[in-house]
Amino acid sequence: MRERLALIFLILLRVAIGWHFTFEALEKHRSVRIGETLTNRPWTSEGYFREGPGPVAQLIRRAIGDPDDSLIERLTPRETANGPPHTKMPPPLEREWGEYLNRFVQHYGVDPSRAEAVLTKEKDDFVNWLTQIPGTIGWFLTGRWLDWDAPVFKRKYLPDGSYEVRLSVAERAAEYREKLAEYRALSDRNLALGKDVGKARRPQLRAEVTSLRQELQGLLDRRTELMQRRLREALVTQEVFATKGPVPSPPRRGLIGLLDDMTRWGLLIIGLCLMFGLFSRTAALAGAIFLLLTVLTYPSLPWLPVPPNSEGNYLFISKNVIEMIALFMLACIPSGRWFGLDALLDSIVNRRTTAE
DSSP, X not given: OHHHHHHHHHHHHHHHHHHHHHHHHHHHHHHHHHOSOSSOOOOOSHHHHHHOOXXXXXHHHHXXXXXXXXXXXXXXXXXXXXXXXXXXXXXXXXXXXXXXXXXXXXXXXXXXXXXXXXXXXXXXXXXXXXXXXXXXXXXHHTTGGGOTTOOOEEEEETTTEEEEEOOOHHHHHHHHXXXXXXXXXXXXXXXXXXXXXXXXXXXXXXXXXXHHHHHHHHHHHHHHHHHHHHHHHHHOOHHHHHHHOSOOXXXXXXXXXXXXXXXXXXXXXXHHHHHHTSSHHHHHHHHHHHHHHHHHHSOOOTTXXXXXXXXXXXXXXXXXXXXXXXXXXXXXXXXXXXXXXXXXXXXXXXXXXXXX
């Protein structure tokens, strides 16, 4: 009787983990299918790898480039001698806008020289927006006083207080760089000492870094949309735009796009195989390896920050570690032959062998 109960609970464990994987995959697929709306953000693993302190996350960041560093570089003007403002355009952003211009010209068939002239004017306007401090003489002389959407920056003091500061966007990006460096130094110090020496400071610092990232990314996105709209208004008629529609976005591939696709489909396949007992041992091994990579991205060490959306606090052993050990165990036993499609496949193979 005890042996039968053990078999039943092992099968239930396999099905439960399979349901967990399947539901997680379906939610990720649903968010991607809906796309970006006011209430939905398509799932991507980029944020997880960006925040992860483990060796796998560090390896991915080295391969794709750190998103925080990339944002800072796109908001840091080039240091040049006196010249037109567009000569100080941040190089990474200049490349992005140039790639958009090529797609724009190809999509609408407009004159490349006219499009380049409009883009140069937008670069001048962007650099002035990036470098001028509101209320200064330079801000007035460059016509920034006509910009009703000028950014207003605030600094916090005490738990709930804040006050406005007059800064350029580039100076705000420099603040972001300093906060990010402080947060990384704190994490490195915790790793070196083997304990959380900044437990009280870390959550506040992380919140400040996240807030600055969202603020600056939002400002940059709006300026990029403004550039695209002005290009369209200057060079494309309403009839052409109605016929051809907006410029198509480049496919989001690269390493992150590949990892996102592999994660969504891998979780779905592993989950369904575990639920229905199909290739159950192989599926369990694949699921265990996936969770091992997850643990190596966000180790549950006491001196490291907890991963996003985690429940509770862990000391070395997290729920991912427990589920990983369970899957390694299921990979060692033929639970699919006890109850699942593996039993059907096994009977078909045995009948063919007997017939031969």
